[in-house]
Amino acid sequence: MDVLGIGAIDGHREPALRELADRALEKGRSAAARGRVSQQIPALGSVDPSLFGIAVATVDGAVVTAGDSTVPFSLQSLTKLFSLCALLRHEPTAWEQVGWGPSEAGFGSVAELEQHQGRPRNPFVNAGALVVTDRLVHHASDAAESVGRLMQELSGEEVAGDPRVAASEAASDHRNRAIAHVLTEHGRLLNSVDDVLDHYFRQCSLTATTTAVARSALFLADRSSHRGPLDTATIRRVNAVLLTAGMYGAAGDIAYRVGLPAKSGIGGGVLAVMPGVGAICAYSPPLDVTGNSVGGIAAIEEFARLAGWSVF
Template sequence: MPTCAEPTALTAELTAHLHAAAAHGRHSSCRGSVSTQIPALAAVPATKFAMAVATVDGTLIHTGDSTEAFSIQSLSKLFALCVLLQHDPGAWLDVGWGPTNAGYGSVADLERNQGRPANPFVNPGAIVVTDRLITHTGDPVSATSALLQRADPDGVVSCDTDVAISEARTGHRNSAIAHVLAEHGLLNNPIEQVLHQYFAQCAITATVQTLAKATLFLADRGGGNPPLNRPLDEATVRRVNAVLLTSGMYGAAGDIAYRIGLPAKSGIGGGVLAVMPARGTVCVWSPPLDDDGNSAGGVAAIEEFARLAGWSVF
């Protein structure tokens, strides 16, 4: 059953929206299929479903398998980027900020741009982020996990080593991307070290509750009530949200902006999160993916919640 910070009328309304959106998401999940790209994730039951909504006033509501941690995969790219921007606000020059229709794992797109990634959410950009985090922190996985843990001290954030090993064994395209980046002089650390950290970063596990809480600083425009511990300044938050809107859902970003109107990020593990500036965040976990590689149930649930709650940046 959903829980919340305090039983206000607004909380009751959001809870009703959460239930309706979750039901819609569960129904829509049958349109997708669990990815077999990473063998260790292929066995995750397609029926798993969790949803959480966090607001800047401290409310948290959730339903389904919301206490179960899952492999966040490319959702980690968002948090790794934010950690890097804490250390180097000018990191955008290395990873880019423009949208692309070439796909998140395109080597050809990387070559066309002389090795410079289009944005931090495609795999080339995320690998560069990991490389820079090795330089700044020595341990990108721990640094990224720490950002999540600070947002939810009672949550359990860890790395699934089985998933990381599975990714390493099948991550041939990411290996190719790393070699192209190195050829163009865009990696500062050894390829093997960068890939090891990147696969482990993607194998971080957390619940939808932790992820919704950890993303709240991107929705915060006034310090929150209670005040939120914001790791980034307001200008950087605006830039991150802008790139989330244009690139967080890869080739489907335009469709998501049209249908939902929120900055959003997806992961191959079935996680999707979205940000409503000045209001809050929503995170869904539903493993079956659609043809674009995004969670079929997750996108549907967030679309329905945004419609019911009136959440849109437009």
């Protein structure tokens, strides 16, 4: 099957990509009605559920959008990918601290953390993300600022913090506080629980558009460039862990349905990478029972099917 994306810059394929993005948006909007906006973070509970944006960026320079692609949204767990990449710039051996295997439990499991002597299964479960944030604080002083700066460098667009959402998370997120205490008990954190959580909540509350997210992830798809923040071997490992763990317990389902390394966030964003071709980000606030955007996944699945994007 011809994979749409290669050659888009010549002007012949960009209109085709835009048509596929429009069709994916239509499919996603229909599916979004089955979801509910997350109430886990009170400040996100009032987000307009009808918002829907898609952005596709290809390695040869094309960027196409559909819907509300210019509306910034709360990145939440999407930042786990970029915090990992920011840390790996400073500490290429950070995998030793967080692991790379798929999770056997939910992304917020304390029991699984205890079973593995306080070593997180991977950098995308909450325990792993807290360790990554902690080590990023150690290397770069301000983890949230480091993540935002990396995304701005990669996308050329603004990535801003949302103090209201960060405060809402800090006031309501008891599970991550419990996880941080378990990590401390096992000697896995370099900084205090309060400091790590402050940086983590500010990191998760970063906002950006779907276009900024897609552009930020483009280096994970570009096998020919050496200008990105990570070397090719590290990029391969990041993509592998995205495929097996980026969507938590739904990773197998997403691999089956979509066939791409992907990451989601409870803010409604979903990001997927097609190595060698490009990246796509969809935003739709209503979530399914696993905390993933119903419409976002449906849209990316449809786009991948139409464009022939799959690693398999």
